[in-house]
Amino acid sequence: MGALPGSGAAGLRPVVVLGATGSIGLQALEVAARLGVEVEAIGARRGSDELLEMARRLPDSLVGVAAPTAEERDRLSAELGSRVEYGAGAIEGQARLPGVTVVNGIVGSAGLPASVAALEAGNRLALANKESLVAGGPLVENALRKGGGELIPVDSEHSAMFQCLAGEEPGSIRRLLLSASGGPFQGRSIEEMADVTVQDALAHPTWAMGRRITIDSATLMNKAFEVIEAHYLFGVAYDDIEVVVHPQSIVHSLVEFADGSVKAQLGQPDMRAPIQYALTYPVRSGPPPSTLELAGRSLTFEAPDLDAFPCLRLGYEAGRAGGSVPAVLNAADEVAVQAFLDGRIGFTSIGAIVEKTLSEAEVRPIGTIAEVMAADAQARAIAASLVGSSC
Numbered sequence: 363m364g365a366l367p368g369s370g371a372a373g374l375r376p377v378v379v380l381g382a383t384g385s386i387g388l389q390a391l392e393v394a395a396r397l398g399v400e401v402e403a404i405g406a407r408r409g410s411d412e413l414l415e416m417a418r419r420l421p422d423s424l425v426g427v428a429a430p431t432a433e434e435r436d437r438l439s440a441e442l443g444s445r446v447e448y449g450a451g452a453i454e455g456q457a458r459l460p461g462v463t464v465v466n467g468i469v470g471s472a473g474l475p476a477s478v479a480a481l482e483a484g485n486r487l488a489l490a491n492k493e494s495l496v497a498g499g500p501l502v503e504n505a506l507r508k509g510g511g512e513l514i515p516v517d518s519e520h521s522a523m524f525q526c527l528a529g530e531e532p533g534s535i536r537r538l539l540l541s542a543s544g545g546p547f548q549g550r551s552i553e554e555m556a557d558v559t560v561q562d563a564l565a566h567p568t569w570a571m572g573r574r575i576t577i578d579s580a581t582l583m584n585k586a587f588e589v590i591e592a593h594y595l596f597g598v599a600y601d602d603i604e605v606v607v608h609p610q611s612i613v614h615s616l617v618e619f620a621d622g623s624v625k626a627q628l629g630q631p632d633m634r635a636p637i638q639y640a641l642t643y644p645v646r647s648g649p650p651p652s653t654l655e656l657a658g659r660s661l662t663f664e665a666p667d668l669d670a671f672p673c674l675r676l677g678y679e680a681g682r683a684g685g686s687v688p689a690v691l692n693a694a695d696e697v698a699v700q701a702f703l704d705g706r707i708g709f710t711s712i713g714a715i716v717e718k719t720l721s722e723a724e725v726r727p728i729g730t731i732a733e734v735m736a737a738d739a740q741a742r743a744i745a746a747s748l749v750g751s752s753c
């Protein structure tokens with residue numbers, strides 16, 4: 363797509379942190395502070411106490427709130443005055459501020475319009491919101507081409523591949539080897555996962571993340587999304603993207619080249635490292651967020667079990683089908699994961715509901731955000747009714 367590394371010089375631009383109150387957002391603010399980078403704007407969904415507190419600590423930053431309650435709106439406006447704006451348009455406006463790096467740490471397909479806006483405005487997009495590429499890959503590609511912005515992946519696996527590709531010819535890629543921790547249920551059969559609890563599924567062995575991605579890591583849907591993300595970022599066919607289970611999460615991913623040579627990128631499981639790289643790229647600078655000691659460690663690799671984790675298979679199928687199908691995959695999963703977190707369905711019903719939604723939803727071409735959102739809305743309605751009938 364053009365997420366292949368180039369050699370242009372880049373200063374440390376001010377940052378806009380979208381999803382500022384989330385796991386990625388908080389780490390992005392920490393990295394920005396350590397690098398001495400100005401925070402030009404912060405955005406979130408709600409006008410929470412946490413966001414208000416953040417706005418107090420960053421008195422020069424604009425504040426965007428996508429969906430505040432009336433009470434939150436009154437409270438924020440009274441204290442922040444004209445530096446706070448509301449609605450999805452405010453978040454997109456922040457993404458279009460000139461000359462910034464936009465860290466997109468929004469969760470879900472709600473992050474797509476901001477990704478498109480950032481790239482159309484010619485900004486650097488430090489992309490954590492993988493759903494942008496899953497739901498709207500072709501739109502993100504177009505925005506990158508049209509706006510001349512830069513797309514730097516923040517997802518640790520894609521940052522790893524991006525780093526492995528520095529100085530390489532795009533045509534020399536033979537295979538992408540995408541690392542997966544396997545999540546908390548690695549090694550279990552699907553029957554052995556029937557009764558797992560929300561707490562079991564939220565107990566990720568190596569990464570501390572937001573709730574949705576943590577559940578997606580347990581079903582391997584997160585890896586399914588990452589396969590689609592890698593396809594769009596690096597222009598590699600699905601047949602040439604292989605998932606390898608690596609429970610220690612030290613080798614973040616690997617790239618195999620035409621001559622059979624394989625490059626890997628290693629580090630502690632620490633999202634501050636790929637965030638920092640996305641802000642400083644192409645330079646490596648700033649203090650290391652964490653350091654890796656290899657002595658005494660064993661690194662293991664195995665193939666994923668597609669029978670136990672059907673979501674990974676669904677990801678390949680949806681990616682190959684293209685059009686609205688990956689958007690349906692994501693939307694159905696958002697609904698099913700929320701239903702699982704709310705205690706309305708069991709863990710293994712997540713994949714079953716997504717699969718049934720994929721078989722029922724219309725397949726349409728997607729060329730605009732409105733078309734993506736229409737497919738997303740239809741999939742949510744189907745998935746919600748499947749949740750209702752399975753309760």
Ligand SMILES: NC(=O)c1ccc[n+]([C@@H]2O[C@H](COP(=O)([O-])OP(=O)(O)OC[C@H]3O[C@@H](n4cnc5c(N)ncnc54)[C@H](OP(=O)(O)O)[C@@H]3O)[C@@H](O)[C@H]2O)c1
Nearest residue numbers: 381383384385386406407408428468469472490491571572
């Ligand atoms: N966490 C990780 O380590 C990690 C690693 C790799 C990739 N990612 C990806 O990064 C993204 C964020 O994940 P996370 O774990 O940081 O999620 P999270 O902790 O749940 O945080 C989500 C953030 O998005 C905001 N948000 C939700 N809907 C929004 C909207 N419509 N407009 C603006 N902001 C909105 C939330 O605001 P409120 O607090 O107001 O609801 C919150 O700040 C996901 O796409 C995930 O797959 C995360």
